[in-house]
Each structure stands twice: as C-alpha cells, then as structure tokens.
Amino acid sequence: MEHRSGCADRRFAVIGGGVSGMAAAYQLRRAGAQVELIERDTVLGGRLGLDRLGDRPVTMGAQLIGEKYFGFREFLADLGVDSYERYSIALARTVGDKLIMVDPTRYHAVMRYLSSVGSAREVAKFAYLVGKVRGDGRFLGSRYFATLGARSDHKPLSEHFGPGLSTVVRPMIRWMNGAEPDEVYLGTFGTNLGWFVERFYRMPGGVQLAVDEFARRVTVRTDARVEGIVVRGGQVSGLAISENGWPTREYDYDGVILATSAHDAADLVKPEFPELSELLAQVRYFPGAVAMVEYDRELFGPGAYGFSVEDDSPCSLAVAEGRTDRHIGRYMFHGRRARPAPSDAEFERWLDEAEQRALDHYGGGPVHRVHTLRRSWQAGYCAYLPYYGDFLSALDTALSECPGLTLAGDYLRGGALEGCYRAGVEAARRACALSTGQPTDQLGKGSL
Ligand SMILES: Cc1cc2nc3c(=O)[nH]c(=O)nc-3n(C[C@H](O)[C@H](O)[C@H](O)COP(=O)(O)OP(=O)(O)OC[C@H]3O[C@@H](n4cnc5c(N)ncnc54)[C@H](O)[C@@H]3O)c2cc1C
Numbered sequence: 472m473e474h475r476s477g478c479a480d481r482r483f484a485v486i487g488g489g490v491s492g493m494a495a496a497y498q499l500r501r502a503g504a505q506v507e508l509i510e511r512d513t514v515l516g517g518r519l520g521l522d523r524l525g526d527r528p529v530t531m532g533a534q535l536i537g538e539k540y541f542g543f544r545e546f547l548a549d550l551g552v553d554s555y556e557r558y559s560i561a562l563a564r565t566v567g568d569k570l571i572m573v574d575p576t577r578y579h580a581v582m583r584y585l586s587s588v589g590s591a592r593e594v595a596k597f598a599y600l601v602g603k604v605r606g607d608g609r610f611l612g613s614r615y616f617a618t619l620g621a622r623s624d625h626k627p628l629s630e631h632f633g634p635g636l637s638t639v640v641r642p643m644i645r646w647m648n649g650a651e652p653d654e655v656y657l658g659t660f661g662t663n664l665g666w667f668v669e670r671f672y673r674m675p676g677g678v679q680l681a682v683d684e685f686a687r688r689v690t691v692r693t694d695a696r697v698e699g700i701v702v703r704g705g706q707v708s709g710l711a712i713s714e715n716g717w718p719t720r721e722y723d724y725d726g727v728i729l730a731t732s733a734h735d736a737a738d739l740v741k742p743e744f745p746e747l748s749e750l751l752a753q754v755r756y757f758p759g760a761v762a763m764v765e766y767d768r769e770l771f772g773p774g775a776y777g778f779s780v781e782d783d784s785p786c787s788l789a790v791a792e793g794r795t796d797r798h799i800g801r802y803m804f805h806g807r808r809a810r811p812a813p814s815d816a817e818f819e820r821w822l823d824e825a826e827q828r829a830l831d832h833y834g835g836g837p838v839h840r841v842h843t844l845r846r847s848w849q850a851g852y853c854a855y856l857p858y859y860g861d862f863l864s865a866l867d868t869a870l871s872e873c874p875g876l877t878l879a880g881d882y883l884r885g886g887a888l889e890g891c892y893r894a895g896v897e898a899a900r901r902a903c904a905l906s907t908g909q910p911t912d913q914l915g916k917g918s919l
Contacts, residue, residue: 478903479503481725484710486697486739489517490533490888491879492730493682494546494895495902496689499728502903507724508689509712511696515682518848524763524799525842528679529792531761532846533888537669540889542896547674550681550688555672556793578667581639588635597636600660601667609665610884610893617860620658624857628660629653645787645806647886649757649852659855662885675793700727700876702743707875726902730879730895732756732850740873747869750862754882758812759851760804762822765842769797772833785809786825789832800829805852812847853881877902 481504485496488510496508514521520532535558536544547553578601585594607613623631629652632640637652643663644652655663685691692712698719701709709723729736737751771791785808792799802825804813813821822845830838856862863883870878879898884890903909 477907477909478725481505481903481906482723483507483726483728483902483906484509484697484722484724485728485730485879486710487517487730487735487880488512488515488691488693489730490519490543490891491881491895491898492517492728493685493689494542494892495728495730495879495899496895497546497685498896498899499903500689502899504903506689508691509695509697509710510691510693513694515686515691515693516678518851519678519682520761520846521677521679521682522844522846524765524844527765528677529763529844530677530679531763531844532848532851534673534677535671536673536888537665537671539665539669540887540892543889543892546892547678547681550684552674552676552678552681552684554674554676556675558671558673558793581667585636585639588638589633590635593632593636597632601664604661604664605668608661609668609887610890611659611662611855611859611882612863612884613661616658616661617863620656620858620860624656624658624859627653627857628655628657631657641806642787646803647852648854649759649805649809650755650854651807654755654757655854656857656859658857658859659885662855662887662890665885665887673793697739700739700743702875705874707743707873726875726877726906728877728879728895728898728902730898732853732880733882734850736878736880740876744869744873744876747866747873750866750869751882753856753862755854755856756850757805757852757854758810758847758849760809760813760818760821760845760847762802762804762818762825762846763792763844764800764802764822764826764840766798766800766838767841768835768838770800770829770833770835770838771797783808784824784828785813785821786828789825789829800826802826802829812849815845818845818847853886855882875905877905 483499483504483506485492485508488508496506499506518532519530522529522531603615608615640652643666644650644655647663648655695712695714697710698713699711700707701721707727709721711719711721713719733751733754737748741748785804786802787805788803790801791797804821877898879894881891883894
C-alpha cells in the first residue's frame, strides 16, 4: 500500500476518526509517513454512527453511497469491501386522498413531476443547475457555484424556487443539511443537486468491516481526546491529549490535521488561533436524530424501500433497512420541526408517531419492537453559509497564518461522504507538502 514520498520520515497526527480523518490518515500512511489518528469516542466512524442492533452491526448515520463516490468507493475497495445493494427512497406527497411517489434518483421522472407542479421558468432553472453538477459542481469550492453564490446569496434558496418545487427541494435540504429551504443558499446548492446525477447504494454488511481493516493498517488511538494544540515558535508542533480519562500529556508531531466538524475545530484552535476560530464558528450546523427498530414482522412493503414524510412531522423519512430487511425500520428526524435535539421522552414520542404513520401506510396488524436504537447529533448536518466561496477563501488565508496545521471536514468540500473523503485526501497532500517545505500553491487551487 505504501508509495514513499517526501514526507515519508515525518510524523503526523490526525484529529477525528470520521471519514474525513480516516481518508487523511490513510493517504499519509500510503505516502509512507508515520501517522496517528486520534478519536475521542471509543469507536471510529464519527457520523457514520457505527453501532449494533441486537447482534447486527448497523450504521446509524451515513449509509448511502453514491455510484459517483469514486474516491470513497476506491478507499472502501482497498479495505476489502466492494459489495453494494441498490437503494431508493421515494419522495411522497399526499394530494387529496392520493399518495404521489417520486424516485429522486430517476431524473426524467423528477423532471416530469416538477413540470406538473412548477413554472416552466423554475423547472428550466432547476434543470440547468443539475447540468452544472455533472463535473465538480457538486463539491463546495467549485468556481461555478462560488460565482453563482456571489450573485445570488442575498436571498435564501426558498426565494429562488416556488412552493411547487419544494416537494423535491425540501426533503433534499432536510436530509442533507438538516435545514429548511429558507436556511440555505444557491451558492451551496450544487452539493444537494449531486443527488440527481447519482444512484444510491448501501453496503448490506455495513462499513464496519472497512473500518476494522483500516484500524489494522493505521495507528489509531480511540478514547483519546485532544484538549489543545501545542504551538512553539509560531509553528504547530504537537498536541495535548487526554487518553482513557488520564491527565493530559503532550505529544510532538511534525504536522496536525484537524478533521472534525467546524465547531469542534473552532473550539480547539481558539486559544492559539482566534481569527481562524472565529471563522470556523460561523459555519452553520443543524441537529439530526435517527431511530432504528427491529420488529417481530415485516413492516415496510415492496417497491420503494421507504417514503419521506413531507408535512410538519419531525420525522422526515421512514425507510426499511434493505431489500431483505423489511422488518427493520430507520426513522430520521431533521428540519425545523425536529429542533432542538430531542430529550429521551420527546424522542420516544416522535418515534411512536412515526411508527404509527408507517403502520397506517403499510397496514398489516400490530407489530412489536424487538430491538430499538436511538441516536441524536447536536451538530449532525452542515448547512454552510451564504457567499461560501468568499468564506472558503477567507479560511484559506487565515489557515496560512497557522503553520503546521491543516483542516479537513464536511464544511470544505461538502457533507456527502465523497466530499469528506476528498477533503481528507487534500488535507493529507497539503500537510505533506507543508512538512517538506513545498509551496502549497503547487497543489492546485482549492486544495486548502
Ligand atoms: C444521520 C446522518 C445521516 C447521514 N447520511 C448520509 C448518507 O447517507 N450519505 C452521505 O454521503 N452522507 C450522509 N451524512 C453526512 C455524513 O455522515 C457526514 O458529513 C460525514 O460522516 C462527516 O464526516 P467527518 O469525518 O467530516 O466528521 P465526523 O464524522 O463528525 O468525524 C469527526 C470526528 O472527530 C472527533 N472529534 C471531535 N473533536 C475531537 C477531539 N477534541 N479529540 C478527538 N476527537 C475529536 C469526533 O468524535 C468525530 O468522530 C449523514 C449525516 C448524518 C448525521
């Protein structure tokens, strides 16, 4: 797996064991560098949300992998996981007593549906923007969407598209940003529109196997919380880490990659780099909650695996776990009605309501829960900011004042797993270049 490079004899720390951090650490390891990945949780994966439902390993967080997640899929294949199952979710809307289902990944069906609910102008604009994400437009930092944002982000997305189109736009924004269309902007809409040029898959065995294999290849310290960044002579030279609850100790590194949410990154860099911290703290995140229930019988019907709930319920999605797992339900809660993150009692009420709705929809008599898991993230989904191209440039400038430090995370290339993977790989390249004195402008624009 190793390709020795200029930074082969250097020692790096990657903070954060989510996809961004794992991608960065793996890339550095491949370059022959010494690397330690430090994760405060007892397990790796971050917002993949690895857990167990009874005996079954499950992914409470991200589980959908797009056909065009080329980098992330190659990474998984390298770790020995290469088996996928097609997955589809219908956007459902009740009109009178009729339930209309649209599969968002069938582009022509979506366009036909949109033409029936939106104006010709809106539909043409929507189709034009979808055309712009076939290349790199679905990643943050693309020139097209940065320019579009500079022109258009004085008003939110909801003011660019009317209520007809919200049937398709709103679920996407809730699923991908935990937000509502009046809380996001056209300049970052490319990250959502990627959905329309994708087909989605899940791994029937989950990503646990890949994560286990990763931990065999890369040095990982779990239950290890980074408490501070050590700066000597203006250069980041180490970390203060508290491991397994023990008192904090300092460790030396030639370079540090901070691969956490922007908010965790803001807290960590605040004492040493207040300007960078202030920028990072501006990025918007919204909560998300997920419940997974195994029942004593099949609950979800054939056809589309599940349906989105487009009314004012906190539950925005109720889906079966897979083609052969219709006795396991995944209920997702995001958007304005699912805020703030729920208390235990409230979560139970939300779940009861959502379950009843699934029962009403699919029918078939009472069901009993065999196993139940609930998970809630305070900062689950990144919703970015208006004028994001300017924000990324300001971040790049602030970061250039912090030698030895590199950033990765969902707020740089986008929250989709492929965006996080990309941000991680780019961070590794940059860290490697910085540690050997190579100018980072040779890494290509936008490589932070
Ligand atoms: C419910 C849900 C469903 C989703 N579904 C999908 C999907 O189907 N497909 C898709 O493409 N995307 C999906 N996403 C988005 C995707 O999961 C995230 O954008 C992505 O996992 C973020 O990865 P990350 O590595 O950047 O951050 P994280 O996964 O949050 O990893 C950051 C890690 O840093 C650790 N950390 C923070 N501070 C410290 C510290 N001081 N010391 C040590 N460790 C620290 C945290 O514990 C965490 O493990 C979903 C998100 C959610 C919440």
